[in-house]
Amino acid sequence: MKWHEMRVEEVEERINSDLENGLNDEEVIKRIEQFGPNELKEAEKQNVLLLFLEQFKDFMVVVLLAATLISGLLGEYIDAIAIMAIVLINGLLGFFQERKAEKSLHALKELSAPQVTVLRNGEWKKVPSREVAVGDVVKFSSGDRIGADMRIVKSSSLEIEESALTGESLPVVKKESPIVGDNISIGDQENMAFMGTVVTRGSGVGVVVATGMHTAMGQIADLLQSSETIITPLQRRLEQLGKILIVVALILTFLVVAIGVLQGHDIYTMFLAGVSLAVAAIPEGLPAIVTIALSLGVTRMIKQKSIVRKLPAVETLGCASVICSDKTGTLTQNKMSVTNIWSSGKVWKVSGVGYEPKGDFILENKEMNPNNEKPLQQLLTFGLLCNNANIVKKNGHYVLDGDPTEGALTVAAMKAGLTREGLLSQFKLVKEFPFDSERKMMTVIVEDKQGKAFAITKGAPDVVMDVSNSILWDGRKETFTPKFKDEVQGAVYQFASDALRNIAIAFKPLENNNVSQFEAEKDLTLIGIQGMIDPPRPEVQAAVKECKAAGIKTVMITGDHVVTAKAIALQLGILPFGGKVLDGKALSNMTDDELEEIVDDVYVYARVSPQHKLKIVKALQRKGHIVAMTGDGVNDAPAIKASDIGIAMGITGTDVAKEASSLVLLDDNFATIKSAIKEGRNIYENIRKFIRYLLASNVGEILVMLFAMLMGLPLPLVAIQILWVNLVTDGLPAMALGLDQPEDDVMKRKPRNPKEGVFARGLWWKIISRGFLIGIVTLIAFVIVYNQNPDNLPYAQTVAFATLVMAQLIHVFDCRSEKSIFHRNPFENMYLVVAVLSSVLLMLIVIYYPPLQTIFHTVYLDPKEWLLILGLASLPTFLLVGSLFTRKQKENMV
Ligand code: ATP
Numbered sequence: 001m002k003w004h005e006m007r008v009e010e011v012e013e014r015i016n017s018d019l020e021n022g023l024n025d026e027e028v029i030k031r032i033e034q035f036g037p038n039e040l041k042e043a044e045k046q047n048v049l050l051l052f053l054e055q056f057k058d059f060m061v062v063v064l065l066a067a068t069l070i071s072g073l074l075g076e077y078i079d080a081i082a083i084m085a086i087v088l089i090n091g092l093l094g095f096f097q098e099r100k101a102e103k104s105l106h107a108l109k110e111l112s113a114p115q116v117t118v119l120r121n122g123e124w125k126k127v128p129s130r131e132v133a134v135g136d137v138v139k140f141s142s143g144d145r146i147g148a149d150m151r152i153v154k155s156s157s158l159e160i161e162e163s164a165l166t167g168e169s170l171p172v173v174k175k176e177s178p179i180v181g182d183n184i185s186i187g188d189q190e191n192m193a194f195m196g197t198v199v200t201r202g203s204g205v206g207v208v209v210a211t212g213m214h215t216a217m218g219q220i221a222d223l224l225q226s227s228e229t230i231i232t233p234l235q236r237r238l239e240q241l242g243k244i245l246i247v248v249a250l251i252l253t254f255l256v257v258a259i260g261v262l263q264g265h266d267i268y269t270m271f272l273a274g275v276s277l278a279v280a281a282i283p284e285g286l287p288a289i290v291t292i293a294l295s296l297g298v299t300r301m302i303k304q305k306s307i308v309r310k311l312p313a314v315e316t317l318g319c320a321s322v323i324c325s326d327k328t329g330t331l332t333q334n335k336m337s338v339t340n341i342w343s344s345g346k347v348w349k350v351s352g353v354g355y356e357p358k359g360d361f362i363l364e365n366k367e368m369n370p371n372n373e374k375p376l377q378q379l380l381t382f383g384l385l386c387n388n389a390n391i392v393k394k395n396g397h398y399v400l401d402g403d404p405t406e407g408a409l410t411v412a413a414m415k416a417g418l419t420r421e422g423l424l425s426q427f428k429l430v431k432e433f434p435f436d437s438e439r440k441m442m443t444v445i446v447e448d449k450q451g452k453a454f455a456i457t458k459g460a461p462d463v464v465m466d467v468s469n470s471i472l473w474d475g476r477k478e479t480f481t482p483k484f485k486d487e488v489q490g491a492v493y494q495f496a497s498d499a500l501r502n503i504a505i506a507f508k509p510l511e512n513n514n515v516s517q518f519e520a521e522k523d524l525t526l527i528g529i530q531g532m533i534d535p536p537r538p539e540v541q542a543a544v545k546e547c548k549a550a551g552i553k554t555v556m557i558t559g560d561h562v563v564t565a566k567a568i569a570l571q572l573g574i575l576p577f578g579g580k581v582l583d584g585k586a587l588s589n590m591t592d593d594e595l596e597e598i599v600d601d602v603y604v605y606a607r608v609s610p611q612h613k614l615k616i617v618k619a620l621q622r623k624g625h626i627v628a629m630t631g632d633g634v635n636d637a638p639a640i641k642a643s644d645i646g647i648a649m650g651i652t653g654t655d656v657a658k659e660a661s662s663l664v665l666l667d668d669n670f671a672t673i674k675s676a677i678k679e680g681r682n683i684y685e686n687i688r689k690f691i692r693y694l695l696a697s698n699v700g701e702i703l704v705m706l707f708a709m710l711m712g713l714p715l716p717l718v719a720i721q722i723l724w725v726n727l728v729t730d731g732l733p734a735m736a737l738g739l740d741q742p743e744d745d746v747m748k749r750k751p752r753n754p755k756e757g758v759f760a761r762g763l764w765w766k767i768i769s770r771g772f773l774i775g776i777v778t779l780i781a782f783v784i785v786y787n788q789n790p791d792n793l794p795y796a797q798t799v800a801f802a803t804l805v806m807a808q809l810i811h812v813f814d815c816r817s818e819k820s821i822f823h824r825n826p827f828e829n830m831y832l833v834v835a836v837l838s839s840v841l842l843m844l845i846v847i848y849y850p851p852l853q854t855i856f857h858t859v860y861l862d863p864k865e866w867l868l869i870l871g872l873a874s875l876p877t878f879l880l881v882g883s884l885f886t887r888k889q890k891e892n893m894v
Contacts, residue, residue, distance in 0.1 A: 003151045003209045004179045004189040011151045017135035017207050019153060022119030031133035038132045038148050038211035040218055052095045070268075082855045083276070086723045114655050116140075116147040124401075134208050140193070141203035142434070143634040143654020149215040150193045150206030152176055156432050157202030157517075162187065164196045165216060171200045186216055198656055200634055202434055234315050234687065235290055237758060242286060245695075249281040252702045259709040269715065276719035277705055280726035281698045289694075290687055293738035297683035305666040306676040307650070313662035316644050317680025319626040319754040320552055323673055324616060324643075326630050327558035327565060328501075329404075329652055330670050331540050331572060336408035336532040340500060342491040343375035343528030344474045350412055355391050355398040357414030370416035374475055377416065379528045382505050384413035385423055386444045386456040388432075403435075405503065408532040409458075433517040437559050437633060438609050439463070443520050445513050453513040455520040457506050460561070460607070461492045461529055464504035468526040477525055491529055496563030499571065500531035536572055543671040544573050551750040552677065554670075557605045557613060565606035579603040587612050595619040610635030617643045626754060628673060630665075631657050647673060681752070682742035685818075688758060690737040692767055693815040697730050697808045699771025700876075704778040704804065714793055716782040716800040718857045724846065729805045729839050733812040736832040740816055743824070761818070770811055773876035778804040781872050785865070798847060798858045799865055805843050806873035809836050814877045821877055 003011055012019050023031070032038075065087060072080035115126045119137040129147040132138065138150060146160070152174055159171040166187040174190055186194065193199075193206050195215040212218055257274035261267055298308045308314055328334055341348045341361075348368065352359025361370045370376050389402030389410050400407040410420070427446040430453065435442035441459025448454070457464060470477050471484045478484060488504075495502050506524035544554045554574050558565045562583045569575035581604040587595070592615065599619040605612065610633055617639050620627045629643035632653040637660040640646030648661035649668040658664055665672045701722060708716045717725075753760075759767075781803035786796035812832065814821040827833060847858045 001209070004184060004192050006151070007178050008151070008153045008176060008207075011153075011207060011209065015135045015207060015209060017137065019137055019207065021122040022137045023133065023135050024121050028120065028131070028133045028136070031135060032131065035134055035214065036212050037130045039130045041213060048099075052091065078855055082720050083723060086720070086727055087279075089727060114145055114147060114658075132208055132211060134211055136208045137205060138208060139203070139205050140199050142199050142201050142436070143632075143656050144199045145655035145659070146193045146195055146197050146199065146206075148195050148208045148212075149210040149217075150208050152191050152193055152204050152206045154205040155202065156204065157434055158199065158204040159201040160193055160197050161200045162194060162197040164198075165194050165220075174204065198634070201436070233312060234684075234758060238286055238290060238691075241758075242282075246282050249278055249698070249702065252706060253278040253281065256702070256705045256709050259706075260715070263709060263712050265709075265715065269718075272719040273705070273715055273717075273722065276722045277702065280722045280730075281702050286691065286694065289690060289734060289738060292735070293683060293687050293690070296738060297679055297686070301676055301679050302666075304675045304679065305650075305669070305672045307664040307666065308662065308676075309658070309664060310662040313645055314680050314683055316626065316754070317628075317663075317677050318684045319752045320628045320645055320677055320680075321751045322553045322555060322620050322625045322627050323547065323670075323677075324555045324557050324613070324620075324627060324629045325670050325673070326632065326649075327556050327560060327568060328534060329632075329649065329668050330630055330665075331556060331574075332534040332536050332568065334404045334534060334652070334668070336404045336501065336534045338408045338412035338530045338532045340495055340498075340531040341376060341379060341412070341528065342488075342495070342531070343379050344472070345487060346375075347491070348373070348376055350415060352415060355400050355407060355411055357391060357398065357411050359415040361416065375472065375528060378472070379505055379530065380409075380413040380416050380418055381423065382456045382507060382527065383409035383458065383503070383530060384418055384420060385427060385429075385446055386442060386458045386505070387420075390420070404534075405501070405532070409503065409530060412530060430513045433520065435459070437635065438611075439521075440559060441467075441521065443517065445510065445515065445520060447513055453510040455508050455510055455515070455524070457521055457524055458503050460559070461488065461502050461504035462561070462607070464506050464524065464526060465489075467522050468506050468524040470523075470525045472525055472527045480526065488526065488529070492561065493563055495529065495531035496561045497567055498531075499533065499564055499567035501534055501560055501564055502529050502531050504529050536568060537669060537671065539669070539671040541572050543674040546747055547674055547677070548573075550677070550747040553603075555603055555605070555616075557608060557616065559608060560606060562604075562606040565604050569604045575603045581606060584608040584612055587615065592619060592622075596622050599623055610639065613639035614642055626751065628663075628677075630673070631661075633657060636660075678742060678747055681746050681749075682740075684752065685742065685746065686738050686740050688763060689740060689815045690734040691758060692763055693737055693808075693812050694730055694734050695767045696771040696774065696811060696815075697725075699768060700774030700778065700804065700807065701725060703772060703775030704782075704800070707775065707779050708782070713783070713786070715797070716779060717797060717804070720856055721797070721801045721858075724856065725801070725804060725808070728842055729808050732835040732839055733809065733832060736829065736835040737812065737815060739831045740829050743817060770814070770876050773879060774804065774807045774811065777807055777872040777875050781868060784868065792859075794857055794859045795861070798861055799869060801858065802843065802847065802861065802866075802869045803873050805839065806869055807876055809839055810874050810877050812836060 006014070017023065068080045068083045114129045116129050116132050117124055117126050117139045118132060119139070124139060132148050138147065140146060152158070153176060155174050155176055158174040160174055161169065161171040163169045168187055172187065172190060174193065176191055179189060179191055193204070194217060196217040253274050256277060257270045260270040294311055294314050297314060301308055325331055335354070337353050338350050341350060346363060349362040350359055351362065361368050361373070361376065370380065387406045387409055389400060389406035391398050391407065391410055391414065392401055427448055429444060429446055431445040433443040439459070440463045441457055443455055443457040446454050446456060465485065465488060469480050471480050471488070473484070492502050504526060505528060506526045508524050547554055556565060556569050556574050562581055566575065566581050575581065580598065580602045582602050584607040587605065587608060595615060596619045600623060605616060610631070613629060613631065613636060617627050617629055626644045628645040628647055629639050630647040630649065631637070631640045632649040634654055634656045637656050640648060640657060640660040645663060646661040647663045647665060648657040650664045650666040651668045653664065663676060704716055778800050782796050782800035785799040786793070789795050813826050816829065817823045846852050846856045847861055853859060
């Protein structure tokens with residue numbers, strides 16, 4: 001169908017849509033049933049069976065299975081079946097772990113899926129992109145990603161970048177009129193908007209003509225599929241480390257077997273024990289547990305209102321040393337109300353907060369009727385005309401539909417009894433040049449009843465003053481002399497010092513209504529200023545303080561006036577004594593080197609444009625900082641991408657900003673960034689905790705065997721016991737450590753150096769020393785009991801087994817703290833308590849339940865033996881208390 005050749009009405013009729021009211025819900029359901037949901041088909045998922053089998057592809061597991069087969073053939077059925085069962089359970093555990101990791105990653109993708117604004121039953125609403133149907137009427141504006149193929153029915157300075165489809169990176173100017181001709185390529189269909197392309201400027205409305213795989217993008221979708229999974233730097237490092245550990249474990253195991261055989265042990269028993277030891281000691285499960293810890297952390301972060309879009313960001317979060325935050329909406333509430341209005345040297349105060357259009361106008365402490373104040377009325381009228389925000393009453397509450405700055409102007413005008421409908425009966429809107437953060441103004445062209453055209457501009461006072469050559473003073477148009485300029489600047493300064501955000505309003509009569517933006521926005525007549533409050537978010541001050549304690553600097557970046565920005569930065573504790581405030585102009589005039597020189601002293605950047613953000617990020621990064629940068633608009637995307645942690649706003653953010661980001665704030669709130677950083681630090685620490693636990697346990701397991709062989713002793717543990725320890729004692733508590741709460745001082749430490757390895761800050765020492773001690777005490781327990789009952793080897797082996805298990809289970813509580821076991825309440829982490837108690841219980845069952853005794857080669861232990869076991873098992877943890885809090889760790893505190 002050649003939609004681009006048709007007139008809009010023709011498209012509406014063909015597709016059976018209604019441009020006035022949109023589709024109704026039943027129709028949408030019917031159409032989605034007919035054409036399918038609006039989504040591109042995903043690449044084939046990995047087969048579940050294959051995923052399960054993958055758990056067994058590990059070399060040592062294969063060897064173990066072969067060994068089991070041999071023992072089965074030799075008639076050791078019980079051993080063979082038990083080992084098989086344990087390997088199977090291990091595989092199942094790995095399988096479920098991976099499935100869980102995959103599922104939570106998928107859920108994340110769903111959460112960050114784009115939304116589309118559609119007209120349904122006469123009302124605009126946001127729906128997930130997949131619920132868009134053919135015939136839906138869709139609204140989009142700068143920064144949105146187009147959700148389906150559409151014929152454009154309305155456009156206002158609309159430009160769309162279609163490189164995803166055509167490869168052409170320059171945006172295309174879009175229009176509504178039909179395009180006729182032969183072989184019109186996609187790039188030339190200027191009245192169409194295609195799925196996957198991005199609105200870079202202006203706004204528009206379109207009617208959907210194709211969805212899902214029927215779109216132009218759908219036809220090339222196969223080419224776009226990539227199933228690549230991103231792994232984090234830590235995971236990569238662990239993978240490399242894993243390889244080294246495998247070699248070390250294999251060498252040690254080989255030594256155990258070789259020495260054992262030389263000492264006269266039975267080859268077959270040694271072989272089985274060796275292979276089991278290798279399986280147990282190789283930390284093959286580490287990467288999977290790391291993924292789970294990361295994804296569980298990510299789930300917790302969602303509860304705290306931040307969505308991680310790129311997994312590696314979780315790690316980088318813990319390294320962040322500077323947060324560059326937008327002001328409006330992130331540090332402040334973005335709930336604006338006009339409180340002060342200036343015109344012709346007079347200041348009116350406006351009472352009433354929020355969006356309820358009720359309030360009084362007060363001049364010199366006296367209530368005034370705004371209709372008697374000519375300049376005030378004009379200012380309010382033009383403020384409402386050059387404006388797209390509406391205030392609507394929903395369930396008894398006044399709510400804003402549109403931009404808060406514009407909403408404040410609308411409410412102020414409504415307080416004086418003006419309404420948009422009333423004004424539109426006197427003025428016709430001809431054209432709009434939308435607001436953008438670069439120009440910092442917006443203009444509309446209107447025509448009055450007599451057909452006279454005007455340009456009305458509103459914007460940042462300094463910008464509007466620059467394009468004005470006259471001022472309306474007491475109803476007369478005066479030349480904008482330095483004296484008048486001083487008057488206006490004085491008023492702006494006064495308002496800004498009270499932390500008000502200011503909008504200047506100006507106008508000019510036009511000869512005709514067909515003018516360019518440049519023409520419209522020059523030689524204007526300034527009417528006055530409206531100043532609005534935007535209160536700080538109550539939780540931000542404490543969050544800034546907490547970040548400071550954590551060695552993280554907060555920097556405010558705003559398009560607002562220097563004085564306004566400074567006033568708010570002071571209120572929030574962002575600007576310290578002696579801290580610098582830099583404005584956009586000064587920033588533009590600086591070279592990169594000059595900025596780098598002072599960047600550490602600057603806390604507020606005001607009147608900046610989005611492209612300045614990139615310069616700031618780069619200067620900070622050159623100074624060695626790890627930078628988190630927030631943003632919402634299309635122009636923020638490069639800075640978001642370049643920063644170490646790009647953060648997009650969930651509510652006000654555009655699709656483009658979200659796609660460039662690695663973290664999305666669901667509530668646009670600065671305090672959420674702080675929580676995310678805290679969580680990021682905690683996740684990393686938890687990963688260190690279970691690495692420490694698992695590796696120390698492995699070291700202990702290998703050493704007890706190695707030392708016994710060197711000393712010419714019998715085997716202290718049999719194969720199945722080693723496998724059991726690996727599965728139950730190591731696995732369960734390690735997972736619970738991944739869910740541990742942060743230590744109290746997690747936000748009192750300096751940010752982590754991104755170059756530091758996982759084992760930095762004394763972790764190696766802890767692993768080796770604890771592992772060594774666990775091995776030694778197990779051996780001592782074995783030797784003592786074996787010497788007492790030299791004829792009862794299984795008895796000594798059972799004691800060794802119990803000592804090893806208990807030593808590890810006590811040690812796990814030590815792993816929760818960087819300092820010592822006494823710094824934390826063991827009952828804080830109930831998952832861990834339950835994991836440890838279950839491990840103890842399972843061990844008791846294995847020891848005391850006769851049918852399992854046969855399988856696990858255990859025997860009934862005399863209760864008095866437990867004194868010895870528990871006494872020795874607690875030594876590795878308690879012997880070294882106090883030696884841990886090294887000087888290095890003290891240096892790490894802020
Ligand atoms: P942030 O603090 O999040 O960077 P900001 O709101 O301070 O954002 P911009 O949105 O770029 O920065 O606004 C810059 C200036 O432009 C404001 O101080 C205001 O004077 C003016 N302005 C803001 N919104 C509008 C609008 N809709 N129409 C006209 N002028 C506007």
